[in-house]
Amino acid sequence: MLALELAVVQLIELKLAACLWSLLCLLIAFPAVLEEVLVSIENELQAVEMQIQELVDKQQELLQKKTRVKNLIKQSSGDLEAGGSKDTGTSAEEWNRTDFPWYEKLKTALQSKFKLHKFRSLQLETVNAPGVRLIIRAACIRETTVFLVMPTGGGKSLCYQLPAVCSDGFTLVICPLISLMEDQLMVLEQLGISAALLNASSSKEHVKWVHTEMLKRDSQLKLIYVTPEKIAKSKMFMSKLEKAYQAGCLARIAVDEVHCCSQWGHDFRPDYKSLGILKRQFPNTPLIGLTATATNHVLKDAQNILHVQKCITFTASFNRPNLYYEVRHKPSNNEDFIEDIVKTINGRYKGLSGIVYCFSQKDSEQVTASLQKLGIKAGTYHANMDAKYKTKVHKGWSTNQIQVVVATVAFGMGIDKPDVRFVIHHSMSKSMENYYQESGRAGRDDQKADCILYYGFGDIFRISSMVVMENVGQEKLYDMVSYCQNMSKCRRVLIAHHFDEVWDSANCNRICDNCCRENACEKMDITGYCRDLIKILEQADRMSEKLTPLKLIDAWSGKGVSKFRVAEVTPPKHPREELERIVAHLLLQQYLKEDFSFTAFATISYLKVGPKAWLLKKEGHIITIEGMINSRSVKPSQSSNSKGSRENAQTGSKTVQDSVMKKSQEHKRPSCSPNLKAKKPKPQADGNDQPLVID
Known part of the structure; x- marks a missing residue:
C-alpha cells in the first residue's frame, strides 16, 4: 500500500515537473511570439498608412482636376484669361489686342528678321494661353515677370529673341548647356x-569685345548667352552686368529651362539656385522663365528660388499632334537589338535625320x-x-x-533641328520629363515623326542604381516604368496625367x-x-542571401543556383x-x-518583400496585370495611307516577342499611323569646313 502511494506521489511530481517545464518554455518563448505579433501589427499599420496616403493623394489629384476643369469652363466663357495666372490681375481683353504701340514693330521684325509670316498655330491655339504674342507683349513691358511652359518645339526661343531684336540694349539668356547655346547662335x-x-x-579678345558692347545702348549685339555657372562664379561678369x-542697357533676362532651378525638377542644377541674385540686383529688368516640362509644384519652387513675388504664368498644351509614340520590347541579345535599330532606320527612315538616345557614354x-x-x-555626342569634336x-x-x-x-535641351x-x-x-523633352526633338517642322522607346527590364535597375541618391529620382523612374508597362491607355493620356x-x-x-x-x-x-x-525571397532572407532581379526570375523559372x-x-x-x-508590375505596386x-x-540593386506583401494574407485579395493575353490585331486609321503600312503595335508580351522574332514584320510602320511624307534633306555646305566623313 505504501509503495502504491509513493508511486502515485512520484507520478504527480513528474506531471507537475512536466507542467512547470512546459510553462517555463512558454514563458521563455512568449516574448518571441509577442515580437512576431508586434511585427505583424506594425506591417499591417504601415500598409494601412500607405493605403490612406494613396487615397489622400488620389483626393488631391481629383481636387486639382476639378479646379482645372472649372477653369477651363470659365476660360471658354471668357471669365479667365487663357493660360494666365489668376492672381496677376490680367484679362484676355487687356492682352489680346493689336493696338499696343510695339505690336507693329514686333510684327515687322517677325517677318523681316525671322522670315515668319505669322505665329505658329500651335502657339496660338494652346488650351491655356492665346499664343506667343501674349508672352512677347508681357515680356516687353518693364517690371514684368513671365513664366512660360510650352512643349518642346513650340517656339519658346522666339519669345525672348523677337523682343531682343525690337528693343535697345541686350537680352541676357541663361542656358544650362553649351550645345543648346551653340545651336541657337x-x-x-x-x-x-x-x-x-561667353564660356570658359x-x-x-572675345570677352573684352562683349564687355564693351554690353555698355552701348546702340550696340548691334542683341543677345548674350551664358551658363548659370557664369552668374554664380564670375565676379567680373556680374560687375559688367551691374554697369x-x-x-539702361540690360533690356531683359531670359532663364531658359527654368525647371533646373527646382530640386523637384527632373534636371536640377545647383548653380541655378544662384540666379536669385538677378532679381535682387536688377529689380526693374523684366524676366522670362521658359520650360517645356514643369509641374505646378516645380514652377512654384522655381519662382521662390528666383525671388519672384508675382508673375504671369502661361501654360500651353503638352500635346504634339504630329508625333507617334511607340514602346517596343528591348531584345536581350545585343546583336539582334542593333540589327532591329538598323533595319528600322534603313527601312522607315532611309536618308532621314534622327537621334538615338543612350543611357551611358559607353553605350x-x-x-x-x-x-x-x-x-x-x-x-557620338556625350559630355x-x-x-571641338562635339x-x-x-x-x-x-x-x-551625319x-x-x-x-x-548631354545632347539635349534647346536642340532645334526642324526635320x-x-x-x-x-x-x-x-x-x-526627360523622355518628353528628348522625344520632343522630333518633328519640329510639324511634319509626322516617330518616337520609339525600347523598354528592357534590366534598364530599370541600371537607372535605379544611378538615381537612388536623388531626391525623388526613384519615384520619377517608376513613373517612367509605369508608362512603358502600360499597354492599354493612350500614350498622350499618360503624358497628360503626369503633367x-x-x-x-x-x-x-x-x-x-x-x-x-x-x-x-x-x-x-x-x-x-x-x-x-515572396516565398523565394523569404527563403533567401532566412539563408542571409540577397537576390538581384535577374536571380529572382531565374529561381522562379527553376533555373540558376539551386539553393x-x-x-x-x-x-x-x-x-x-x-x-x-x-x-516590374509588383515592384511598382509595392508588393516588392x-x-x-x-x-x-558600384551600387547594386536587390529585390526584397515589399510593404504591401502582407495584403496577400487577406482572403480574396487579388493582383492583376493588363496586356498579358494575345489581342494582336491593329485596326487601320481612317486617315492612314493604304500604301504605307506600319509594324503592328505590340499588344501583349507575346506580340512583342513575335515582333522581334519575325523579321518580315519588324520594320514597317503601324498602319494606323500616317506615313512620313517629309522630304529627304540635302546635305548643306558648311562654310569653309570640309565635309565630315564618318567611317
Missing part, C-alpha cells in the same frame, strides 16, 4: 542677328560604332568628349552630313501604339505568382519577358521593393 547667325556666347573657352543695368560609343559598321552615318558632330548633323547622332542627355524624323531611345529615360493636364484619348487620332490596338487588353490574375515570388529555388513553387510557363513584366548595396565601384 548658329540659327541667329543665319538670320543675321548679332549674338554672343572664350578668348580674351549695364545702371546704363553611346558602342552603338555608334555598331551603326557605322552597318553603313549608318552616325556620330566627356572634346568640345561641335563638329553637332554641325555635321545640323547640315545633314544622319544619326547617338547621344546621352528630325525619329527619336529612338536605346534605353528608357530616367523620368517622364497635370486633362486629356481625352479620342483626340489622339490613333497616333500612338496603344490607340492602334483593335481589342482591349485583357487582365490576368497574378496573385499566385506574387505569393511564389534559391523553392520546392513548392512551380516554374511558370510564360516567356521570360512576361515574367519580367510581372516582377528595391534594396541597395553600395560598394567601392
Whole structure:
C-alpha cells in the first residue's frame, strides 16, 4: 500500500515537473511570439498608412482636376484669361489686342528678321494661353515677370529673341548647356542677328569685345548667352552686368529651362539656385522663365528660388499632334537589338535625320560604332568628349552630313533641328520629363515623326542604381516604368496625367501604339505568382542571401543556383519577358521593393518583400496585370495611307516577342499611323569646313 502511494506521489511530481517545464518554455518563448505579433501589427499599420496616403493623394489629384476643369469652363466663357495666372490681375481683353504701340514693330521684325509670316498655330491655339504674342507683349513691358511652359518645339526661343531684336540694349539668356547655346547662335547667325556666347573657352579678345558692347545702348549685339555657372562664379561678369543695368542697357533676362532651378525638377542644377541674385540686383529688368516640362509644384519652387513675388504664368498644351509614340520590347541579345535599330532606320527612315538616345557614354560609343559598321552615318555626342569634336558632330548633323547622332542627355535641351524624323531611345529615360523633352526633338517642322522607346527590364535597375541618391529620382523612374508597362491607355493620356493636364484619348487620332490596338487588353490574375515570388525571397532572407532581379526570375523559372529555388513553387510557363513584366508590375505596386548595396565601384540593386506583401494574407485579395493575353490585331486609321503600312503595335508580351522574332514584320510602320511624307534633306555646305566623313 505504501509503495502504491509513493508511486502515485512520484507520478504527480513528474506531471507537475512536466507542467512547470512546459510553462517555463512558454514563458521563455512568449516574448518571441509577442515580437512576431508586434511585427505583424506594425506591417499591417504601415500598409494601412500607405493605403490612406494613396487615397489622400488620389483626393488631391481629383481636387486639382476639378479646379482645372472649372477653369477651363470659365476660360471658354471668357471669365479667365487663357493660360494666365489668376492672381496677376490680367484679362484676355487687356492682352489680346493689336493696338499696343510695339505690336507693329514686333510684327515687322517677325517677318523681316525671322522670315515668319505669322505665329505658329500651335502657339496660338494652346488650351491655356492665346499664343506667343501674349508672352512677347508681357515680356516687353518693364517690371514684368513671365513664366512660360510650352512643349518642346513650340517656339519658346522666339519669345525672348523677337523682343531682343525690337528693343535697345541686350537680352541676357541663361542656358544650362553649351550645345543648346551653340545651336541657337548658329540659327541667329543665319538670320543675321548679332549674338554672343561667353564660356570658359572664350578668348580674351572675345570677352573684352562683349564687355564693351554690353555698355552701348546702340550696340548691334542683341543677345548674350551664358551658363548659370557664369552668374554664380564670375565676379567680373556680374560687375559688367551691374554697369549695364545702371546704363539702361540690360533690356531683359531670359532663364531658359527654368525647371533646373527646382530640386523637384527632373534636371536640377545647383548653380541655378544662384540666379536669385538677378532679381535682387536688377529689380526693374523684366524676366522670362521658359520650360517645356514643369509641374505646378516645380514652377512654384522655381519662382521662390528666383525671388519672384508675382508673375504671369502661361501654360500651353503638352500635346504634339504630329508625333507617334511607340514602346517596343528591348531584345536581350545585343546583336539582334542593333540589327532591329538598323533595319528600322534603313527601312522607315532611309536618308532621314534622327537621334538615338543612350543611357551611358559607353553605350553611346558602342552603338555608334555598331551603326557605322552597318553603313549608318552616325556620330557620338556625350559630355566627356572634346568640345571641338562635339561641335563638329553637332554641325555635321545640323547640315545633314551625319544622319544619326547617338547621344546621352548631354545632347539635349534647346536642340532645334526642324526635320528630325525619329527619336529612338536605346534605353528608357530616367523620368517622364526627360523622355518628353528628348522625344520632343522630333518633328519640329510639324511634319509626322516617330518616337520609339525600347523598354528592357534590366534598364530599370541600371537607372535605379544611378538615381537612388536623388531626391525623388526613384519615384520619377517608376513613373517612367509605369508608362512603358502600360499597354492599354493612350500614350498622350499618360503624358497628360503626369503633367497635370486633362486629356481625352479620342483626340489622339490613333497616333500612338496603344490607340492602334483593335481589342482591349485583357487582365490576368497574378496573385499566385506574387505569393511564389515572396516565398523565394523569404527563403533567401532566412539563408542571409540577397537576390538581384535577374536571380529572382531565374529561381522562379527553376533555373540558376539551386539553393534559391523553392520546392513548392512551380516554374511558370510564360516567356521570360512576361515574367519580367510581372516582377516590374509588383515592384511598382509595392508588393516588392528595391534594396541597395553600395560598394567601392558600384551600387547594386536587390529585390526584397515589399510593404504591401502582407495584403496577400487577406482572403480574396487579388493582383492583376493588363496586356498579358494575345489581342494582336491593329485596326487601320481612317486617315492612314493604304500604301504605307506600319509594324503592328505590340499588344501583349507575346506580340512583342513575335515582333522581334519575325523579321518580315519588324520594320514597317503601324498602319494606323500616317506615313512620313517629309522630304529627304540635302546635305548643306558648311562654310569653309570640309565635309565630315564618318567611317
